[in-house]
Amino acid sequence: MANKLDQLFEKKQSDILNIYFTAGFPNLNDTGNIILELEKAGADLIEIGMPYSDPMADGPTIQDSGQIALENGMNLNLLFDQINSIKKQASTPLICMGYLNQVMQFGENNFIRKCKETGVDGLILPDLPLDIYESDYKNLFEENDIKICFLITPQTSDERIREIDRLSTGFIYVVADSSITGNSKGISPKQIEYFERINSMNLQSKKLIGFGISDAQSFKTASQYSNGAIIGSAFIRAIKNGQQDLNTNISNFISSILN
Amino acid sequence: MTYDINSKGYYGEFGGAFVPEMLYPNVDNLQRSYKEIMYQPDFQEEMNQLLKDYVGRPSPLYFAKRLSEKYQTQIYLKREDLNHTGSHKINNTIGQILLAKKLGKKRIIAETGAGQHGVATATVCALMGIECIVYMGSVDIERQAPNVSRMKMLGAKVIPATSGSQTLKDATNEAIRDWIQHPVETHYIIGSVVGPHPYPDMVARFQSVISEEMKVQLKEQTGNENPDAIIACVGGGSNAAGAFYHYLGDEAVRFIAVEAAGMGIHSGESAATSVLGTKGIIHGSRTLLMQTKDGQIIEPYSLSAGLDYPGIGPMHANLINSGRAKAVSVTDDEALKAAFVLTRMEGIIPALESAHAFAALEKMKFNEKDVVVINLSGRGDKDLATYKKHFETYGK
Numbered sequence: 001m002a003n004k005l006d007q008l009f010e011k012k013q014s015d016i017l018n019i020y021f022t023a024g025f026p027n028l029n030d031t032g033n034i035i036l037e038l039e040k041a042g043a044d045l046i047e048i049g050m051p052y053s054d055p056m057a058d059g060p061t062i063q064d065s066g067q068i069a070l071e072n073g074m075n076l077n078l079l080f081d082q083i084n085s086i087k088k089q090a091s092t093p094l095i096c097m098g099y100l101n102q103v104m105q106f107g108e109n110n111f112i113r114k115c116k117e118t119g120v121d122g123l124i125l126p127d128l129p130l131d132i133y134e135s136d137y138k139n140l141f142e143e144n145d146i147k148i149c150f151l152i153t154p155q156t157s158d159e160r161i162r163e164i165d166r167l168s169t170g171f172i173y174v175v176a177d178s179s180i181t182g183n184s185k186g187i188s189p190k191q192i193e194y195f196e197r198i199n200s201m202n203l204q205s206k207k208l209i210g211f212g213i214s215d216a217q218s219f220k221t222a223s224q225y226s227n228g229a230i231i232g233s234a235f236i237r238a239i240k241n242g243q244q245d246l247n248t249n250i251s252n253f254i255s256s257i258l259n
Numbered sequence: 260m261t262y263d264i265n266s267k268g269y270y271g272e273f274g275g276a277f278v279p280e281m282l283y284p285n286v287d288n289l290q291r292s293y294k295e296i297m298y299q300p301d302f303q304e305e306m307n308q309l310l311k312d313y314v315g316r317p318s319p320l321y322f323a324k325r326l327s328e329k330y331q332t333q334i335y336l337k338r339e340d341l342n343h344t345g346s347h348k349i350n351n352t353i354g355q356i357l358l359a360k361k362l363g364k365k366r367i368i369a370e371t372g373a374g375q376h377g378v379a380t381a382t383v384c385a386l387m388g389i390e391c392i393v394y395m396g397s398v399d400i401e402r403q404a405p406n407v408s409r410m411k412m413l414g415a416k417v418i419p420a421t422s423g424s425q426t427l428k429d430a431t432n433e434a435i436r437d438w439i440q441h442p443v444e445t446h447y448i449i450g451s452v453v454g455p456h457p458y459p460d461m462v463a464r465f466q467s468v469i470s471e472e473m474k475v476q477l478k479e480q481t482g483n484e485n486p487d488a489i490i491a492c493v494g495g496g497s498n499a500a501g502a503f504y505h506y507l508g509d510e511a512v513r514f515i516a517v518e519a520a521g522m523g524i525h526s527g528e529s530a531a532t533s534v535l536g537t538k539g540i541i542h543g544s545r546t547l548l549m550q551t552k553d554g555q556i557i558e559p560y561s562l563s564a565g566l567d568y569p570g571i572g573p574m575h576a577n578l579i580n581s582g583r584a585k586a587v588s589v590t591d592d593e594a595l596k597a598a599f600v601l602t603r604m605e606g607i608i609p610a611l612e613s614a615h616a617f618a619a620l621e622k623m624k625f626n627e628k629d630v631v632v633i634n635l636s637g638r639g640d641k642d643l644a645t646y647k648k649h650f651e652t653y654g655k
Contacts, residue, residue: 053423053555054541056435057279063422075553100277101540105554126279127540151280155442160283175281 003145004093005121005170008044009206009227016228017219017257018045018208019235020097022065023082024074025051026240031082034239037247039092041254045208047124047230048083050076050098057126061233065240076106076114084118095149095170097124108137112144122147122170130167141169149173154194161201171206174198174226176213187212187221195225216257231257262507262583264574268456269545271581273573276455278543281439285447286455286543288362293457296361297354297464309353310468313386314343316350318469320476320632325604332625335486336607336635337473339498346610346637347466347498348379352448354465356383359446366390366445370434372399372427372494373565373612374406375637376450381415391415394433396426399564405641424558427494427568431542451495452572455543459500459572466501473632474505481630488513488625491634492615493586494530494566496575498636503584514584516575517619519561524588530559532571533579533586541570547580562591562645565612565637589618597621598639598646599653610637611645 008016019038023031031048038046051066051074058066083094096115103111103125115123123146128137133148141148147170152161154177164172176191198207209222210230222229235253242249268274268290276286296302310316319338327334339347352369359367367384369391371377377393384391393410397419400407410417420429431453438447452459452466474484489506491499493516506512522528529535536547539554548570549557561567571579578584589597598614601607609617613636625631639646 054428054432056432056542057281057439059436067422070555099540099554101550101556102554104539105537105550105552127277127543129275129277132275132277153281153284153442155284156280157284 003121003147004091004119005045005095005147008093012044013206013227015223016044016208017042018047018228018230019043019254020047020049020230020232021235021239022049022051022062022069023079024069024072025065025236026068026246028072028074029082030246031079032086033246034250035086035090035092035094037250038254039090041251042258043092043254044228045093045095047095047097047232048079050079050096050102052099052102055099059233061236065236076102080114080118083120087119093121094119095122095124096120100125100128108140112140112146115146116144120146122149124149124173126151130163134167138167151175152198158201161198161203165203165205168205171208171227172203173230174207174209176209176211176222187218192225199225216259219257260581262578262581264460268460270574270577273544273546273576274456274459275545276543277540277545278455279439281442282435282455285438285442289461290457292362293358293461296358297461302357302361306354306357310350314349314353315341316468317472317476318342320473320480322480323605326601329604330620330625331627333628333630335477335480335630335632337469337502337632339469339634339636340607340609340613340638344375344379344382345640346375346379347469347501348376348450349382350468350501351450351462351465351497352376352379352383355446355448356387356389359389359448360387362446364444364446366392366441367448368392368394368434368437368445369448369450370394370427370430371450372396372430372567373563373610374399374403374410374641375565375610377415377417378406378409378413380448380450381410381413384415385413392437393417394420394430394437396420396424396430398425399427399430402645403564403641404644426559426564428556428559435542451497452500452574453495453542453544453570459544459574462497463500463504463574466497467504469498469501469634470503470505473502477630477632483630485509485512486632487629488515488631489634490515490517490616490619490631492517492566492612492636493571493575494519494568494612495570496572498634500572500574502632502634503578510583514578515619515623516579516584516586517615518586518588519563519566519594519615520588520590521560521562523590528560530561530567530569531588532569534588536571544573546573547571547576563594563611563615565610566615587619587622589615593618593621595646595649596653607635608639609635610639611642613637
């Protein structure tokens with residue numbers, strides 16, 4: 001079966017909306033439902049956070065949601081079961097985001113096999129070093145057609161961006177701000193300068209901008225300088241504090257971004 | 260066999276730099292430059308001058324006569340407790356603040372458990388006139404109140420870490436998040452031999468002055484620069500790394516790394532990483548850590564805030580895994596008892612962390628002629644409130 005991320009990028013190159021949510025939050029068994037509702041509401045790509053005890057690249061909102069998810073009893077076996085249960089109904093590409101230690105303890109081979117079986121298309125592992133990926137993981141990922149997405153930041157050198165572009169098989173996650181997730185507002189001229197610098201490099205990989213993207217305005221601006229954008233913390237807040245039931249909160253939030 | 264770090268930042272299979280891209284430029288820059296900077300003659304000169312005149316080095320090596328009689332062996336104490344600020348931590352912060360200046364950094368962050376590293380960092384920041392932010396677990400802020408006041412008096416901002424177990428692990432997470440948000444102007448002074456490469460090696464090198472002096476002092480006092488054994492407590496492991504460093508290749512020198520067993524190794528309230536830990540990644544380093552089978556990090560416990568950490572530095576993971584160092588676990592009660600023994604027999608009140616090293620004497624058998632060095636890593640002023648609660652039990 002073809003990788004759904006490849007299929008997405010074939011048919012859509014702009015305004016791609018990637019929504020992040022934490023598996024097991026707000027309730028343990030919401031995962032499948034959130035995926036289906038996001039798809040229905042118009043998300044193009046879904047990033048599933050694998051809750052972790054020590055998420056060093058995540059800000060307070062995502063950290064708290066992960067803590068609640070863990071208290072709810074979330075674990076990777078359960079996550080794969082949940083994803084598997086909606087596999088036939090969902091066609092949106094799925095990316096799992098988490099930390100390398102989770103993958104190591106699950107067993108790298110096991111983990112990748114499970115991704116393949118359940119229809120996970122790619123991974124974001126912020127603490128997986130490029131050289132370790134190339135020496136220890138690349139073959140395994142490629143054999144199973146699981147895409148890898150690496151991050152770049154305003155401080156990443158051009159030379160390293162080229163290296164990341166060479167090794168990325170999913171998309172490049174363009175970190176909009178050198179801050180942790182969910183901590184900045186709007187897009188500044190300095191950030192636009194950075195996006196333009198990246199664009200002028202003519203990279204082969206697709207680029208999605210994340211960190212600090214929270215509403216229609218920031219989504220629209222970010223999409224002008226990339227293939228689309230990633231919203232995480234703002235979505236978590238919407239489903240946590242929303243006035244309606246979960247499904248209505250999800251559709252209201254996505255409408256607020258797309259309309 | 261070599262126990263040194265290799266060119267990629269690994270001790271055997273342990274170490275490396277598993278950091279998100281946001282930290283990569285800083286970590287990469289440190290990896291490329293730390294040795295070059297720290298061994299420049301002007302850097303060495305300034306550092307050594309400060310270690311001598313400001314810190315008070317060399318710290319004495321003291322033959323503990325009464326303790327030696329009690330345990331029927333020759334016990335020497337490396338008196339890191341007599342350093343300015345009261346522990347070995349300042350050896351590292353002096354080095355790293357000079358490094359931060361060379362790197363042009365304007366803002367310093369640090370994590371702290373017992374507050375010793377926080378105080379040592381706040382001290383060198385005051386000395387250099389640099390802004391200082393210290394992350395400390397809320398639980399530790401409670402139990403190490405004197406050090407919190409010292410940091411504040413020194414002008415540091417102490418920010419409580421309120422996630423998880425609210426101890427050293429969580430303070431480290433918060434410090435890393437701060438660095439991610441402020442990558443350009445900020446240098447992160449890690450207090451132990453943990454974290455991504457080059458921190459474990461860099462901190463070990465700054466702490467290696469301990470064993471460098473021991474060699475000279477032992478030669479003077481015993482005629483032989485090598486002891487038979489070195490005992491040190493290990494949380495992340497910086498004082499042990501410094502005490503072992505120049506003896507790594509001398510396999511005849513036995514290393515004893517003393518971990519905190521809290522309420523007992525298998526009580527569920529422990530920090531004995533070498534027994535309870537498995538291979539994984541914590542704070543950017545591949546090492547031994549306490550974790551669930553799902554890879555979630557377990558919240559540790561020790562009465563001693565400085566040893567209350569679920570991981571161990573990669574250098575120690577390798578030393579213990581290869582059999583070069585022997586790990587010994589000591590409970591809260593055993594450490595408290597040892598603190599009172601040392602205090603009553605030698606007139607030295609140790610830090611609760613260091614007291615764990617002394618408790619190992621009860622569990623080891625040495626020959627009468629053996630020269631055993633205990634690294635007395637810190638003094639106990641900060642722990643008086645805890646000790647006071649046990650006057651009745653151990654102080655009679």
